Amino acid sequence: MEGEPTLRLRIFDLNCWAIRYLSKRRRERMWLIGDKLRQEGFDLVLLQEVWSEQDYSDLRVKLAGCYPFSHYFRSGVIGSGLCVFSRFPILDTLLYQYSLNGYPYMLQHGDWFCGKSVGLSLGVTALLLSLSVQLHAEYCREKDAYLPHRLVQAWELAQFIRHTSKAADVVLLGGDLNMHPEDAGIRLLRGWTGLRDAFAEATRFEGCKNGCTLVPDNCFTDKSELLPFPLGIRIDYILYKAISSFTVKCEELKTTTGPAPGTDIPFSDHEAVMATLHIQRQGQPVGATLGTADLALVDVVAEARTEVGVGLRAAQRQRYSAGRMAVLALLLLLLQAVAALGTVAGLGTEQPFPKLSFCLLALLALGVLVLATGLHVFHTMEVKMLHGTEDQMWMALRALQERP
Amino acid sequence: MEGEPTLRLRIFDLNCWAIRYLSKRRRERMWLIGDKLRQEGFDLVLLQEVWSEQDYSDLRVKLAGCYPFSHYFRSGVIGSGLCVFSRFPILDTLLYQYSLNGYPYMLQHGDWFCGKSVGLSLGVTALLLSLSVQLHAEYCREKDAYLPHRLVQAWELAQFIRHTSKAADVVLLGGDLNMHPEDAGIRLLRGWTGLRDAFAEATRFEGCKNGCTLVPDNCFTDKSELLPFPLGIRIDYILYKAISSFTVKCEELKTTTGPAPGTDIPFSDHEAVMATLHIQRQGQPVGATLGTADLALVDVVAEARTEVGVGLRAAQRQRYSAGRMAVLALLLLLLQAVAALGTVAGLGTEQPFPKLSFCLLALLALGVLVLATGLHVFHTMEVKMLHGTEDQMWMALRALQERP
Numbered sequence: 014m015e016g017e018p019t020l021r022l023r024i025f026d027l028n029c030w031a032i033r034y035l036s037k038r039r040r041e042r043m044w045l046i047g048d049k050l051r052q053e054g055f056d057l058v059l060l061q062e063v064w065s066e067q068d069y070s071d072l073r074v075k076l077a078g079c080y081p082f083s084h085y086f087r088s089g090v091i092g093s094g095l096c097v098f099s100r101f102p103i104l105d106t107l108l109y110q111y112s113l114n115g116y117p118y119m120l121q122h123g124d125w126f127c128g129k130s131v132g133l134s135l136g137v138t139a140l141l142l143s144l145s146v147q148l149h150a151e152y153c154r155e156k157d158a159y160l161p162h163r164l165v166q167a168w169e170l171a172q173f174i175r176h177t178s179k180a181a182d183v184v185l186l187g188g189d190l191n192m193h194p195e196d197a198g199i200r201l202l203r204g205w206t207g208l209r210d211a212f213a214e215a216t217r218f219e220g221c222k223n224g225c226t227l228v229p230d231n232c233f234t235d236k237s238e239l240l241p242f243p244l245g246i247r248i249d250y251i252l253y254k255a256i257s258s259f260t261v262k263c264e265e266l267k268t269t270t271g272p273a274p275g276t277d278i279p280f281s282d283h284e285a286v287m288a289t290l291h292i293q294r295q296g297q298p299v300g301a302t303l304g305t306a307d308l309a310l311v312d313v314v315a316e317a318r319t320e321v322g323v324g325l326r327a328a329q330r331q332r333y334s335a336g337r338m339a340v341l342a343l344l345l346l347l348l349q350a351v352a353a354l355g356t357v358a359g360l361g362t363e364q365p366f367p368k369l370s371f372c373l374l375a376l377l378a379l380g381v382l383v384l385a386t387g388l389h390v391f392h393t394m395e396v397k398m399l400h401g402t403e404d405q406m407w408m409a410l411r412a413l414q415e416r417p
Numbered sequence: 418m419e420g421e422p423t424l425r426l427r428i429f430d431l432n433c434w435a436i437r438y439l440s441k442r443r444r445e446r447m448w449l450i451g452d453k454l455r456q457e458g459f460d461l462v463l464l465q466e467v468w469s470e471q472d473y474s475d476l477r478v479k480l481a482g483c484y485p486f487s488h489y490f491r492s493g494v495i496g497s498g499l500c501v502f503s504r505f506p507i508l509d510t511l512l513y514q515y516s517l518n519g520y521p522y523m524l525q526h527g528d529w530f531c532g533k534s535v536g537l538s539l540g541v542t543a544l545l546l547s548l549s550v551q552l553h554a555e556y557c558r559e560k561d562a563y564l565p566h567r568l569v570q571a572w573e574l575a576q577f578i579r580h581t582s583k584a585a586d587v588v589l590l591g592g593d594l595n596m597h598p599e600d601a602g603i604r605l606l607r608g609w610t611g612l613r614d615a616f617a618e619a620t621r622f623e624g625c626k627n628g629c630t631l632v633p634d635n636c637f638t639d640k641s642e643l644l645p646f647p648l649g650i651r652i653d654y655i656l657y658k659a660i661s662s663f664t665v666k667c668e669e670l671k672t673t674t675g676p677a678p679g680t681d682i683p684f685s686d687h688e689a690v691m692a693t694l695h696i697q698r699q700g701q702p703v704g705a706t707l708g709t710a711d712l713a714l715v716d717v718v719a720e721a722r723t724e725v726g727v728g729l730r731a732a733q734r735q736r737y738s739a740g741r742m743a744v745l746a747l748l749l750l751l752l753q754a755v756a757a758l759g760t761v762a763g764l765g766t767e768q769p770f771p772k773l774s775f776c777l778l779a780l781l782a783l784g785v786l787v788l789a790t791g792l793h794v795f796h797t798m799e800v801k802m803l804h805g806t807e808d809q810m811w812m813a814l815r816a817l818q819e820r821p
Contacts, residue, residue, distance in 0.1 A: 084812075087805035088516065090797050104816065106809060107580050112492065112514060176511050179584030372776035376783070383787065393494050401491035405510060408488075412508065 019293040021264070025055040026187030026251055027285035028147070028226075030233065031094075033065045037233060038278055043068050045273045046280050047075040050098065054079050055287070058098040059187035061147045062281075069096050094147065109173045111166040112398040144174070144186045161324020163191065164317045165402045167198035171205040172405070182259045183292055184208065186252040189226075189283060194247055201317045204310040205409070208252035211263040211288045220268030223247060226284040230271055233282035251288045258295050265289040311413050318406040325399040332392035339385035345378040424696040425668070429459040430591030430655055431689035432551070432630075434637065435498075437469045441637060442682055447472050449677045450684050451479045454502065458483050459691070462502040463591035465551045466685075473500050498551065513577050515570040516802040548578070548590040565728020567595065568721045569806045571602035575609040576809070586663045587696055588612065590656040593630075593687060598651055605721045608714040609813070612656035615667040615692045624672030627651060630688040634675055637686035655692045662699050669693040715817050722810040729803040736796035743789035749782040 030036050031043055043063075050058055050072075058080065063069050069085045076083070080098035086108045087093065093108065157163075167190075178184045186208060192198045194210070202208065212224040221228050225245030229236055239245060255261040267287040272279050349371070434440050435447055447467075454462055454476075462484065467473050473489045480487070484502035490512045491497065497512065561567075571594075582588045590612060596602045598614070606612065616628040625632050629649030633640055643649060659665040672688040753775065 085808075087801040087808070088798075090794050090801075092801060103812075105576075105579070106812065107576050108516075108805065109513070110516060112512075172509075172511050175509070176581045177583075179581075369772045369776060372773060372780070376776070376780045379780070379784075390494050394492075397491040397494075397496060401512065404489075404491070408507075408510065 019291060022057065022290045022292055023053075023055045024185065024187060024251060024288045024290065025050065025053070025058045025285060026060075026249060026287070027281055028061045028189040028249060028283040029063050029068075030281040030283065031063050031065060031068050039068075042278065042280055043072065045276060045278075047072050049273065049280065049285075050076055051079055053287075054100075056100045057185070059144075060096050060098070061189050062094045063096050064091050064094045066092065072096075072098070107177070109169070111169050112401075144184070144188070147189045147191070161321050161327070161399060164198050164201070164320050164324075165398060167192070167202045168205075168317065168321075168402055168406065171202045174206045174208070178206075178256060182255065182257050183261055184254050184256065185290075187250070187286070189249050191248050197313060197316050197320065199250075200309075200313045203252065204313050206254070208254050209261075209263075211251040211253060211266050211286075211290075212247070215263040215266035215288070217265045218267070219265070221245060221270055221284055224266070224268060224286075226268060226286060227282070228284065231279050231282060231284065233279065249283055249286050251286050253288075253290060255292070260293050260295055262291040262293075263288055264291050311410060314406055314410050314413065318403055318410065321399055321403050321406065325396065325403060328392050328395040328399055332389060332396055335385045335388035335392055339382055339389055342378045342382035342385060346375065346382065349375050349378065423698075426461065426694045426696060427457075427459045428589065428591060428655060428692045428694065429454065429457070429462045429689060430464075430653060430691070431685055432465045432593040432653060432687040433467050433472075434685040434687065435467050435469060435472050443472075446682060446684055447476065449680060449682075451476050453677065453684065453689075454480055455483055457691075458504075460504045461589070463548075464500050464502070465593050466498045467500050468495050468498045470496070476500075476502070511581070513573070515573050516805075548588070548592070551593045551595070565725050565731070565803060568602050568605070568724050568728075569802060571596070571606045572609075572721065572725075572806055572810065575606045578610045578612070582610075582660060586659065586661050587665055588658050588660065589694075591654070591690070593653050595652050601717060601720050601724065603654075604713075604717045607656065608717050610658070612658050613665075613667075615655040615657060615670050615690075615694075616651070619667040619670035619692070621669045622671070623669070625649060625674055625688055628670070628672060628690075630672060630690060631686070632688060635683050635686055635688065637683065653687055653690050655690050657692075657694060659696070664697050664699055666695040666697075667692055668695050715814060718810055718814050718817065722807055722814070725803055725807050725810065729800065729807060732796050732799040732803055736793060736800055739789045739792035739796055743786055743793055746782045746786035746789060750779065750786060753779050753782065 027046065029043065029046060031039050033039070036042075046060075063072075063085075066085065069083075073083050076098055080100055082099040082101065082103045084097050084103055084106050085092075086095040086106070088108055088110050093110075097103065174184060174186070184206075190199060190202070194212075203210065212218065218224065222244050224247045225242075226247055226249035227234055227239065228245030229239045229243065230245075234245075251263075251266070253261050253263070265288070268284040269280060269287075270284065353371075431450065433447065433450060435443050437443070440446075450464075467476075467489075470489065473487075477487050480502055484504055486503040486505065486507045488501050488507055488510050490499040490510070492512055492514050497514075501507065578588060578590070588610075594603060594606070598616075607614065616622065622628065626648050628651045630651055630653035631638055631643065632649030633643045633647065634649075655667075655670070657665050657667070669692070671691045673684060673691075674688065676683050757775075
């Protein structure tokens with residue numbers, strides 16, 4: 014290792030839970046987050062769930078002095094919620110929207126409307142590729158209907174990182190991955206990209222036990238959700254890897270614990286994750302850091318592919334049901350049209366059914382037709398994307414197994 | 418330049434116009450395309466508008482001997498229509514779906530349902546990044562409602578290439594860009610990525626005059642569309658650039674002209690483009706080939722940003738109209754509900770309006786409400802994406818202007 018100057022990089026990552034009209038004490042918390050960021054002077058800040066552009070603009074004004082560079086990633090109906098603040102110039106940005114992100118009719122879960130994405134920003138001092146990320150939420154761990162979608166997202170995220178990180182020196186990912194550390198999606202993401210988990214690698218750790226970021230002590234978390242996990246769960250991560258001739262070490266990892274200093278409320282329903290990384294240039298480019306030849310990787314890709322296959326068959330069944338429903342509604346409408354025409358043409362001597370019921374039935378049939386057609390189109394897209402991912406994973410498996 | 422062995426790469430690109438039930442003599446033409454590919458033995462084949470997976474499977478079986486590697490990119494309702502056949506192994510693939518791609522309610526144009534994308538495949542012998550591409554069609558050149566969407570796509574395509582091509586040796590793009598050579602989108606794509614146009618660079622050319630790929634002589638083209646262009650138009654391209662220590666030269670470019678040999682029909686409504694490239698390793702890595710410091714580039718990015726701004730304002734107006742319509746329909750429905758409740762509660766002594774008209778009006782209001790809400794949601798997403806692209810272009814302009 015050469016004696017070249019090293020860089021200490023301090024990173025802040027937080028799911029801000031800032032949904033207009035829905036999140037409790039949002040303005041107050043965003044103000045506190047701004048204060049914290051200004052006081053601590055991190056190098057890089059990766060935020061998620063900043064759904065309101067006004068909140069972002071307010072933060073930007075407040076932080077202009079210490080974080081002169083920032084970017085807000087727009088996508089979906091509500092937005093991606095992702096933004097980045099940086100002490101160093103942001104040279105370029107790119108947004109990649111996952112091809113699958115829940116269902117538009119699951120209004121109570123709302124993920125579909127958010128346009129969940131990965132926001133990539135490329136900056137400065139040892140070409141740093143930093144990603145702010147959020148994946149589809151898990152609403153029920155026992156019967157997780159969104160598992161295939163989240164696995165597709167984890168796969169797309171991993172592929173996106175592999176393809177965009179080639180010229181970077183260091184890749185940094187911060188975000189709410191909505192997955193427990195041992196989940197297939199996390200293992201897939203880490204295995205397929207070679208990213209390392211700051212919590213597992215940190216020399217020093219300070220914060221919630223086991224690095225949990227969703228804890229029952231937080232007054233905003235849903236206690237019933239966390240009943241099976243009395244210590245909480247860890248779903249927010251800082252991951253990193255060095256490419257080319259650099260090494261990265263995680264010196265320290267911290268999480269926030271409970272209320273913000275001097276107040277009675279925490280910053281968010283998630284705890285923030287803060288890492289101090291040590292980046293050093295080495296004399297020689299290091300070898301392939303992917304470790305993709307690993308047998309464990311074959312297992313995890315195969316496992317993910319099986320889950321995606323399960324999702325594919327479910328989507329095919331839903332597509333079929335929606336199509337059948339649309340055809341039935343169309344037949345009913347046609348039948349009604351024939352009956353109505355018959356009456357108008359005077360074929361029947363008297364009207365055989367009350368007008369009101371007739372109209373209501375037509376209304377119902379039309380509604381069902383429109384809805385079922387929409388669902389059919391949507392599930393067709395879902396089938397295509399799940400099928401495409403299954404194919405890609407198969408290609409990856411073949412490539413892994415063909416290696417000596 | 419060192420005396421290292423050079424690689425001659427023969428590439429075939431064609432928009433196959435293979436839409437099930439709609440494209441004329443589709444099966445016959447796909448058969449002819451397969452024959453041509455088998456006879457000529459290209460190194461790389463980039464196809465677009467292969468909408469039917471069955472057509473792809475048939476081609477794959479037929480070409481298994483000479484093109485052992487292939488990939489079909491799935492997306493959207495119908496699919497992306499993109500596929501790649503290769504003599505060399507395909508190591509990895511990635512699909513990037515443009516964030517904007519027309520309107521779902523423009524059924525007659527159908528682009529929205531196609532999930533237009535760029536399919537990236539990474540292969541072999543001098544790490545070759547090859548892209549099969551199709552952008553949104555232009556339906557009326559004088560009043561081109563899709564220009565902002567196509568510019569967003571050209572920008573996203575350029576950004577995608579910049580971010581994914583860093584570790585490649587050579588980048589190859591083949592596809593139907595739906596833009597004339599002097600259009601802003603093409604200038605943007607070429608300027609921002611440094612890609613070179615095989616037609617302009619070719620040492621030898623053979624084929625339709627001016628390299629046109631949509632010509633009036635082709636029996637499948639719409640003659641009225643080509644009235645202002647008696648020679649035809651050039652909208653299919655092979656673009657390339659060398660990165661790292663390689664040079665690429667286009668030795669020969671050809672287009673097909675008229676009917677396939679021995680038949681009375683051409684392969685498609687587009688002419689195929691075939692390039693022979695000469696790839697050679699140089700001793701020293703060449704400098705930045707982007708030429709992004711170019712003043713002309715500033716102009717073209719600014720021009721594209723203006724057009725995207727025009728599209729943004731149009732989308733904002735449409736979003737507002739749709740929102741207003743939804744509110745009016747909701748008010749009407751509420752009014753009807755109050756009237757109906759009043760009648761049921763016996764407040765009115767007799768029913769003041771015929772039941773049938775009342776029901777039909779409610780049906781109409783409900784229909785308008787559903788449609789207008791859907792449109793509002795859609796145009797909100799459009800506004801977000803146009804706004805995001807405008808931001809990114811602004812960032813690019815600032816970076817360009819700040820360079821010495």
